[in-house]
Amino acid sequence: VKNIKKYFPITTPFGKVKGHVKAVDNIDFALHKRETLGLVGESGCGKSTTGRTIMRLTEPTAGEAIYKGKDLFQLKGQELQALRREIQMVFQDPYSSLDPKQIIGHAIEEPLTIHKLGAKKERMERAMDLLHKVGLREDQYYRYPHEFSGGQRQRIGIARALAVDPAIVICDEPVSALDVSIQSQVINLLQELQHNYDLSYVFIAHDLSVVRHISDSIGVMYLGRMMEKAPTEELFAQPLHPYTQALLSAVPIPNPKLKKERIILKGDIPTPINPPAGCVFHTRCPYAEARCRTEIPMPRDLGMNHVVACHLYD
Numbered sequence: 001v002k003n004i005k006k007y008f009p010i011t012t013p014f015g016k017v018k019g020h021v022k023a024v025d026n027i028d029f030a031l032h033k034r035e036t037l038g039l040v041g042e043s044g045c046g047k048s049t050t051g052r053t054i055m056r057l058t059e060p061t062a063g064e065a066i067y068k069g070k071d072l073f074q075l076k077g078q079e080l081q082a083l084r085r086e087i088q089m090v091f092q093d094p095y096s097s098l099d100p101k102q103i104i105g106h107a108i109e110e111p112l113t114i115h116k117l118g119a120k121k122e123r124m125e126r127a128m129d130l131l132h133k134v135g136l137r138e139d140q141y142y143r144y145p146h147e148f149s150g151g152q153r154q155r156i157g158i159a160r161a162l163a164v165d166p167a168i169v170i171c172d173e174p175v176s177a178l179d180v181s182i183q184s185q186v187i188n189l190l191q192e193l194q195h196n197y198d199l200s201y202v203f204i205a206h207d208l209s210v211v212r213h214i215s216d217s218i219g220v221m222y223l224g225r226m227m228e229k230a231p232t233e234e235l236f237a238q239p240l241h242p243y244t245q246a247l248l249s250a251v252p253i254p255n256p257k258l259k260k261e262r263i264i265l266k267g268d269i270p271t272p273i274n275p276p277a278g279c280v281f282h283t284r285c286p287y288a289e290a291r292c293r294t295e296i297p298m299p300r301d302l303g304m305n306h307v308v309a310c311h312l313y314d
């Protein structure tokens with residue numbers, strides 16, 4: 001993914017464009033086969049929009065997303081349809097993504113129907129098989145969404161995403177609505193499926209401790225920009241960006257002797273309608289200096305794929 005941008009126009013009641021919300025501003029990353037990239041940040045940082053843009057659920061403003069040698073952003077018609085098969089999404093709220101009047105077997109089959117894959121009987125067999133793979137029972141095929149718990153509904157959402165045999169799954173806060181004990185079950189299931197079906201994940205979360213276990217590398221976003229990106233262990237061992245340091249200081253760690261002082265950020269996240277000039281984080285950064293208010297820090301690779309966008313490392 002190269003320099004993707006997604007700007008939403010802000011219009012007056014008469015339809016005149018008076019500005020833009022820069023929801024995603026110059027995001028870069030690589031996603032490898034069988035690997036997971038965690039995307040982390042507070043709500044409104046653009047992580048969901050990044051996922052939706054790659055899937056072309058929303059049209060990109062600029063940038064490239066190269067997959068198997070083709071730019072996903074240039075695809076049209078049948079090619080775009082084929083792409084939609086290869087990249088699937090799991091949503092945060094399985095409640096709202098399932099139709100209450102539809103039995104879950106049909107919900108799981110729906111992507112197969114949309115992509116015109118298989119005869120009715122084959123689709124049903126596939127749905128039964130998927131139920132089994134995500135840890136549910138085949139006889140639950142005929143049940144309705146309200147008969148399942150939140151964790152089970154997320155399993156249904158995962159089965160539905162896997163129905164068309166995708167290569168990439170964008171998981172948008174798939175466990176944020178679940179109890180902590182259920183969260184780890186769903187994450188373990190995702191890992192098992194990744195291993196068995198060679199899946200690549202973009203795993204979106206607002207909590208670093210959630211992505212740590214599943215991610216090979218992590219990108220930390222703030223107000224539409226990538227602040228820092230590194231292999232997971234490297235990021236936890238040596239967080240460089242002041243924002244990542246603050247997020248990490250809030251993560252409970254098993255050994256309290258290692259606990260660093262909690263960094264409390266002042267103020268709230270500014271509105272993306274009128275983001276701060278220079279470094280978007282400068283209004284809350286404990287290390288901000290004069291140039292941070294005017295110059296945008298460019299992401300730079302400090303070695304070992306550890307990328308940071310902060311003037312402290314120039």
Ligand code: SF4
Nearest residue numbers: 279282285292310311
């Ligand atoms: Fe803080 Fe400046 Fe670095 Fe931004 S560029 S994170 S304001 S030190």
Ligand code: MG
Nearest residue numbers: 044047048173
């Ligand atoms: Mg979101």
